Amino acid sequence: MSSDGLLKALNDSQRYLDIVHKQHLSKSEAEWLVETTVSNFARHYNSGFIEYRKSVAEAGDFAAVEWTGQGATFKDALGRKYIDCIGGFGLFNLGWAHPKVVRAVQAQLEKSPLPTQELLDPLRGMLAHLLAEITPGDIQYSFFVSSGTEAVEGAMKLAKLYTRKSGFIAAVRGFHGKTTGSLSLTGKAIFRRPAMPLHNNIFHVPYGDADAVEQQLNIAREVGNDIAAVVMEPVQGEAGAIVPPADFWPRLRQICDEYEVLLIADEVQTGMGRTGTLWGVEHWNVVPDIITSAKALGGGVMPIGAFMSTPKIWSVLNSNPFVHTTTTGGNPLACAAAIAAINVTLEEDMVEQAATKGEYFIARLREIAAHHSDIYTNITGKGLLIGQHFVDDDIGYAVSSGLFKRGVLVSGTLNNSRVIRIEPPLVITREEIDTILNRLEDTLQELHASISTPSQPLQAQSSSQLADRADIAVA
Template sequence: MSADGLLKALHDSQRYLDVVQKPQLGKSEAEWLVETTVENFAKYYNSGFIEYRKSVAEAGDFASVEWTGRGATFRDVLGKEYIDCLGGFGVFNLGWAHPKVVGAVQAQLLKSPLPTQELLDPLRGMLAHLLAEITPGDIQYSFFVGSGTEAVEGAMKIAKLYTRKSGFIAAVRGFHGKTTGSLALTGKSIFRRPAMPLHNNIYHVPFGDADAVEQQLRIAREVGNDIAAVVMEPIQGEAGAIVPPDDFWPCLRQLCDEYEVLLIADEVQTGLGRTGQFWGVDHWKVAPDIITSAKALGGGVMPIGAFMASPKIWSVLNSNPFIHTSTTGGNPLACAAAIAAINVTLEEGLVEQAAEKGDYFIQHLQAIAARHNDIYTDITGKGLLIGQHFVNDDIGYEIAAGLFKRGVLISGTLNNSRVIRVEPPLVITKDEIDSVLNKLEDTIQALHTTIAGPGVTLVPAQDVVA
């Protein structure tokens, strides 16, 4: 750091603030912003990100840089409009910049953005009360953090404090976050292996296989590997919207009671209506001991996560309220957004909308997949958490890129383009769904035209290695 560097930072920060203050940019300003954003990401954030987001770099003369949005559509800085079928991987349940959520945050911003940490901040109590009213079973207490992975970390910690055990059972291909504790639960080697060793006494079983869970619990008991909790997503999101058998969650509840371990439902992605029920576990009428939430909890406006439990389990925190703390978790701005998000979800019937629109979307995608079974292997999911499964990564990427060029934002499940997730805002309209379906058909037809040459065949599904 030098004096010249500080002067340059002062100049650059003011120029960036000027951009923030402008509701829209002229053509030359927009082009400058695109070029600056790409350069900043490549030089100062992560050059690999530009390569991974190929649709950004291949969008035309200028990369796509997001700017503003409302409902289920958004515009990039050059003014091109897109239908959002990604929803921030579950953040935008209420759509982009829902006015009630934005208004709540703006109003709170004028009073107090952050808490004193010493006095009682009212919005934290209000949000905890609301969550007690809408969570399943006897869950009553909440702790607020800034993200989903922190919520999972907190859930793991309270489970260990309450049970005085250290082990966990999770699912193969499950996703729970990338901080070290939650990463230990995540069932994907691509994320786990580079950071090994992780939290020990973690066991993974096939998702949806209750017999495998029971076998692991029985072995753990016999050899002394004390298990604190079984941790599962109600429906696996990053694995491709994988729905378990209908008896899986009821069996988990029974097994956890029998073996005296806790059941943790990771609802970071599935909660607040995404799957057509308020919580994913509501599909099977199961009440977990601990539940996590994040993503949509902030209404698409503020980051916030939460882990919640019953009074019996929460007693370990009540007896020592400083054993787990967060300086900025549960701040008034985030709580204001979450209170508004819960209100809007209930007031606008978004859970019911997700169920109805999800059925419509899935039925039409299944029909498309049946017509094009040379490239599709399956359509999975519930509500508006849907997975399109293709025969290989290349086909999946071409579908995602083709839709992007036609004004639909969609993406593979993290590093896997073989499964393309459909996860739009719950406020997406039927007309917008129909537009996405039509553009999907156009993309498939263009793909067939490109690859259908003499001697060219698609790889059949059974020959593809997962």
């Protein structure tokens, strides 16, 4: 590394820090930030994000670069305001930068941001105690990590240690993360195939089909495939807010007990009130053996995940506390955020908010879908985890981009636009929901007009077209 290169890094880092410390940007500063961000992503992070992010393709001369937010709305660097209907895919249950969570993190930052690794960290103990109080059944112990996929990895390891078995049953189209172990559970070829071979002894069944789970367990018993656990999302998020049949989770509990395998509920997205109960499995009064959590657990301020279980299962970790460790997972800042997030969730009755607002939102969306049956195929979901299902990707893309142009941020699933997820902060107001619905209706009316006009065929822009738009923004 040359001295000139290091000097440039020093100067660039100082300019970036100057931006970090600014609360407000001038127009020229904001335009510089947008251009620099697009350039940095394209040249140093991942150019694919520039090609596929609708915020770049649909925001005019300057891309939408996030800057600040409050409640269910945020502003980009240029001051343009949006209603957030993605919520960080479940991060922002409490809204953007909830003041109580921010204050807790700030207070802890002034004392100690990271643990010694040797002494006992009081906040880690506090958070574990709180989770024991709010999780179903006799779940009592927790281990903290920094993400949802790490939580799933830990749950898999715990299940293997306890059962001394290696196999898992998961669901087609399920999503559990993208590190190697959790990716082996994820039920989508587009994510799995490039990293094959993955964890062996993994079997996928149709989501919501308890008979298929039992059949797979029976086959495993017959041929000697030892199954440690069944891993499912209470409601499938990435698949499009898919709600299982009413008897699915109760039957899973019964089947797992009968075949002596563990039941793992992946609550990374559904937990902390998202679906209208504190934990998704509570819709069916089921107590799993292991629960994973992340996303909203950090209150939308810090990254934190957890896997939690009963004293009996946790005994394999208690006997050797160093069999599973992490240097930064569950650090004091993250635990402070999670403690505050639990407090706010209970104090502001986020669970009831998600239930009542979700019921209203879903009912209104179903009315809209019924009036546009040539565009919609279904509306699914529970609470404020909602899926709009369209006839094809092009329609979904057009709706998503049309809403963005009208100041509403939504998103397709990770690999298609046929399903548009609605996952706003739970603090979203009824007025904001009505605004979204009105703007959706406007988008659909415009869409119908474009379909009926031969000179304006409905089609998504190609990756090359989006890249061209990104190049214009950088120029």
